[in-house]
Amino acid sequence: MSRPSVVLLVWAGFLVVLGLVLLAWTRSPLMNGLLFGAAAGTVVLAVVALRSREPRRRFVPDVSFPTALTAVGIGLAVTGSAVGTWLLLIGSGLALVGLAGVVRELARA
Amino acid sequence: MTDTRSQFHELFGELYLPVTLTVGTIVVLVVLFAVVRYRRSRNREPSRKSEAPLLESAYAVTIAVILGVLIWATFTAEAKVDKVSATPGLRVDVTAFKWQWRFDYPGKGVPPSIGSDSHHAELVVPVDTVVGFRMTSRDVIHALWIPVARFKRDAFPNRYTSFDLVFDQLGTYPGRCAEFCGLEHAGMTLEVRVLTKQAFDDWLAARRR
Amino acid sequence: MTTVASERPVPRGLLAWAAATDHKRVGVLTGATALVLLLVNGAFALVMRSELAWPGTQIVGLKTYNELFTAHGSGMIYLVVTPLAFALAVYFVPLQVGAAEIAGPRFALLGFWLYVCGAVAMYSGFLTQEGAARFGWTAFPPLSDSTNSPGLGSDLWLLGVCLAVGGMFVLSGCVLATIVRLRAPGMTMLRLPVFCWTMVVTTLMTLTTFPVLIVALTLLELDRRGVGVFTSSGGPAAYQHLFWFYGHPVVYVMFFPFVGAMGEVIATFSRRRFFGYHAFVISLLAFAALSMSVWAHHMFTTGQVTNQYFSLTSTLIAIPAGIEYFDLIGTMIGGSILFRTPMLFAIGFLLLFLIGGLSGIMVASPPIDYHVHDSFFIVAHFHYTLFAGSMFAFFAAVYYWFPKVTGAFLREGLGKFHFLFMFVGTNLTFFPMFLLGEKGMPRRVGDYRGSDGFTGLNLISTIGAFLTALAIAIFVCNVFVSLRRREPAGADPWEGQTLEWATSSPPPRHNFDALPAVRSFAPLLDVREGKA
Numbered sequence: 001m002s003r004p005s006v007v008l009l010v011w012a013g014f015l016v017v018l019g020l021v022l023l024a025w026t027r028s029p030l031m032n033g034l035l036f037g038a039a040a041g042t043v044v045l046a047v048v049a050l051r052s053r054e055p056r057r058r059f060v061p062d063v064s065f066p067t068a069l070t071a072v073g074i075g076l077a078v079t080g081s082a083v084g085t086w087l088l089l090i091g092s093g094l095a096l097v098g099l100a101g102v103v104r105e106l107a108r109a
Numbered sequence: 110m111t112d113t114r115s116q117f118h119e120l121f122g123e124l125y126l127p128v129t130l131t132v133g134t135i136v137v138l139v140v141l142f143a144v145v146r147y148r149r150s151r152n153r154e155p156s157r158k159s160e161a162p163l164l165e166s167a168y169a170v171t172i173a174v175i176l177g178v179l180i181w182a183t184f185t186a187e188a189k190v191d192k193v194s195a196t197p198g199l200r201v202d203v204t205a206f207k208w209q210w211r212f213d214y215p216g217k218g219v220p221p222s223i224g225s226d227s228h229h230a231e232l233v234v235p236v237d238t239v240v241g242f243r244m245t246s247r248d249v250i251h252a253l254w255i256p257v258a259r260f261k262r263d264a265f266p267n268r269y270t271s272f273d274l275v276f277d278q279l280g281t282y283p284g285r286c287a288e289f290c291g292l293e294h295a296g297m298t299l300e301v302r303v304l305t306k307q308a309f310d311d312w313l314a315a316r317r318r
Numbered sequence: 319m320t321t322v323a324s325e326r327p328v329p330r331g332l333l334a335w336a337a338a339t340d341h342k343r344v345g346v347l348t349g350a351t352a353l354v355l356l357l358v359n360g361a362f363a364l365v366m367r368s369e370l371a372w373p374g375t376q377i378v379g380l381k382t383y384n385e386l387f388t389a390h391g392s393g394m395i396y397l398v399v400t401p402l403a404f405a406l407a408v409y410f411v412p413l414q415v416g417a418a419e420i421a422g423p424r425f426a427l428l429g430f431w432l433y434v435c436g437a438v439a440m441y442s443g444f445l446t447q448e449g450a451a452r453f454g455w456t457a458f459p460p461l462s463d464s465t466n467s468p469g470l471g472s473d474l475w476l477l478g479v480c481l482a483v484g485g486m487f488v489l490s491g492c493v494l495a496t497i498v499r500l501r502a503p504g505m506t507m508l509r510l511p512v513f514c515w516t517m518v519v520t521t522l523m524t525l526t527t528f529p530v531l532i533v534a535l536t537l538l539e540l541d542r543r544g545v546g547v548f549t550s551s552g553g554p555a556a557y558q559h560l561f562w563f564y565g566h567p568v569v570y571v572m573f574f575p576f577v578g579a580m581g582e583v584i585a586t587f588s589r590r591r592f593f594g595y596h597a598f599v600i601s602l603l604a605f606a607a608l609s610m611s612v613w614a615h616h617m618f619t620t621g622q623v624t625n626q627y628f629s630l631t632s633t634l635i636a637i638p639a640g641i642e643y644f645d646l647i648g649t650m651i652g653g654s655i656l657f658r659t660p661m662l663f664a665i666g667f668l669l670l671f672l673i674g675g676l677s678g679i680m681v682a683s684p685p686i687d688y689h690v691h692d693s694f695f696i697v698a699h700f701h702y703t704l705f706a707g708s709m710f711a712f713f714a715a716v717y718y719w720f721p722k723v724t725g726a727f728l729r730e731g732l733g734k735f736h737f738l739f740m741f742v743g744t745n746l747t748f749f750p751m752f753l754l755g756e757k758g759m760p761r762r763v764g765d766y767r768g769s770d771g772f773t774g775l776n777l778i779s780t781i782g783a784f785l786t787a788l789a790i791a792i793f794v795c796n797v798f799v800s801l802r803r804r805e806p807a808g809a810d811p812w813e814g815q816t817l818e819w820a821t822s823s824p825p826p827r828h829n830f831d832a833l834p835a836v837r838s839f840a841p842l843l844d845v846r847e848g849k850a
Contacts, residue, residue, distance in 0.1 A: 004497065006507075008522070011522055011606065011607060018631065024627075025627040031614070034560075034563045035610065038610055041526045049498045062334070063329050063337045064337050064424050065333075065337045068336060068427060068428075071430075074435070078439075079439045079477055113685075117685060121685075121689075125686060137672070139647055140647060140650075140665065143650040147650060147652065147654065148654075148657070155652060158652065159590075159591040160594050162596075165597050169641060172636055172640045173637055179679070180633050184626060187625060187626070187684045190688065249458075249461040250461065252692060254760065256758035259685075260688050261689065261691060262688075263619050266460060270621045272621070283770070285758070286760070287691070288692055289454050289461070291453075292384065294763065295762075295766070296765075
């Protein structure tokens with residue numbers, strides 16, 4: 001258990017055991033799917049963790065307005081899907097501007 | 110006889126409540142002991158021992174044994190409570206709707222008891238009889254809760270659910286909706302009247318007229 | 319002598335905070351927002367308790383009451399307790415693992431703002447013509463469909479929840495990535511502090527179940543727009559499976575981080591190494607896995623699930639829970655306990671969460687649940703675990719970590735009053751609810767009849783609620799007073815054991831100028847005991 005991916009695989013293993021026990025009681029695609037699906041998701045996380053090497057030293061600015069703008073844009077766009085197309089468009093526009101700003105920040109790093 | 114009330118009393122009052130109260134009291138006493146005995150003025154030098162695997166394993170096994178008893182009792186009681194008889198003494202069809210109840214007595218030739226704003230629905234049943242319920246909803250999810258029977262079941266639209274109840278005490282008892290169903294959920298109540306078998310037959314006869 | 323890093327100017331001003339990539343600032347922003355919303359949702363609760371103190375509708379009508387309990391429940395779960403847990407994690411996990419920053423700092427900032435947008439969307443329902451969502455935090459169809467709950471307020475709520483939960487999902491990814499990739503040299507997984515281990519399982523549950531809720535609510539929103547998703551006879555139950563698959567693990571997301579903080583507090587104030595570390599780690603993994611498998615115990619009364627399996631897994635949870643209690647109390651036994659406010663709240667947590675946990679074992683039994691489900695018994699159960707449990711632990715963590723974040727102590731005297739009033743108030747508010755539920759009072763009701771026999775207990779509960787509100791007010795005063803007239807705290811005011819105490823209070827932008835050797839999960843204790 002000294003490595004994160006091992007921890008994640010152990011946890012996925014617990015979920016599989018619990019999923020198998022559930023199978024003994026019920027064969028519902030939804031119920032079995034949820035539990036085994038969570039196990040599968042955890043295995044994916046374990047694989048990602050395994051491939052995680054020492055992170056590249058990337059310069060992150062102390063302040064990132066584009067990131068905040070992207071988030072607010074997403075928020076407005078999602079809300080706009082119920083409120084009205086005008087808000088959806090404004091939000092999407094702001095999110096795109098924000099993302100462009102983040103890309104610029106990454107390029108400068 | 111699926112007497113849900115006595116099943117509840119046996120399971121909750123005679124097993125779960127005493128067990129949890131005992132466990133709870135022990136834990137509280139241990140915490141209070143720790144707080145008094147190991148306060149800084151009583152114990153300057155903390156112990157360096159930081160694990161006790163054998164004791165901890167024994168403790169986990171003990172909990173597991175207690176849980177085993179609880180689970181066995183639960184499974185046994187639930188089998189009795191959930192059992193639906195093929196030949197109940199009386200059949201009642203329940204329909205839940207926003208925000209009243211409707212009780213039909215199939216095969217008895219009587220009009221249903223339907224609740225209204227001015228007069229909430231009445232569920233009239235004979236004492237010491239297995240009453241077989243079949244329930245559905247006309248709109249959203251409701252739940253029939255009869256506290257005296259220690260029982261509730263959800264009413265889903267486009268589905269039927271069946272359960273048996275036995276009422277072993279005469280009297281009038283409240284029933285309510287227990288699944289939030291909109292504006293007047295709080296007022297979606299009913300009255301359960303448990304009559305002697307003779308009085309129940311008389312009530313049926315009176316309604317046939 | 320200063321290093322180049324220390325010379326970097328600290329960005330000032332509101333805008334610099336609003337777009338900060340320093341995880342400490344994101345943590346403070348998240349925590350502060352959640353605390354403000356605690357007050358807002360707490361105010362809703364006071365209105366509800368005032369209404370329920372006496373039979374008859376005196377203060378608010380049923381429509382408003384239904385809006386209030388929907389906002390209170392969803393607000394507390396989505397916008398207060400979950401964010402408070404992640405606020406602590408975002409601030410302290412990088413410090414505890416000896417990292418200079420959180421993994422994905424911009425993602426953390428994104429997560430915070432998604433949460434804020436979600437909160438705004440949810441509450442903006444109150445401004446709409448048809449009113450705010452009022453189908454309960456669970457939003458079960460058909461009640462939540464467009465026929466039974468028309469109006470923009472309901473849609474805003476649904477979308478707002480998706481945003482807020484999405485924000486928490488992103489934060490959890492950052493926290494897990496920090497633990498996976500940014501641990502200091504020498505810090506193996508089995509040398510992670512107890513709080514970090516609780517964050518491992520918390521983030522695992524978050525990453526695997528929060529998307530399921532977003533799917534469920536998106537499907538519900540589509541259903542409301544005419545796509546028949548939950549309209550078949552099995553639809554409502556299918557929604558409940560999707561909802562509770564998130565809805566149960568989330569209560570442990572709102573529990574484990576605070577238990578981890580209690581591990582730190584109890585160890586520090588008992589001057590002892592945390593007891594039973596390895597057992598605790600295994601039990602955390604088992605506990606979290608079990609918590610992923612119990613969800614349909616919320617559906618016992620539907621008659622549509624296999625009650626036995628979910629009753630079994632729900633009851634088995636008592637084993638890892640028992641191990642955790644054993645280890646927390648085992649840390650106190652043999653210790654040298656100092657009763658500062660953090661320790662008082664930790665002891666309160668141990669005693670009060672117990673009531674919540676034991677009542678949980680009761681309702682894990684379907685025949686018992688058949689009576690008390692959807693009644694005030696359940697309301698008592700989850701408030702004992704979430705308020706008397708998690709929030710007591712949260713306040714312990716605040717009194718413990720406030721000096722690290724601000725460089726100043728919270729006042730001890732006010733802290734003790736806060737604890738006292740909160741302990742008495744919480745029990746007065748919620749214990750009567752066990753009795754009310756057993757007696758037959760359902761939940762989510764804005765009124766009851768005088769003839770029901772519920773009045774006396776409701777009155778006591780309401781008095782308790784106001785006492786609890788007073789306690790929270792004392793806390794708010796404490797924060798203001800402590801920041802105005804500061805009692806300076808140094809780098810390590812409590813003789814802490816973990817790495818966050820090995821740097822200044824507050825830490826510099828890059829967190830550490832130097833790190834001690836890491837030989838165990840309590841590196842500073844090792845130094846003091848001469849083991850390093």
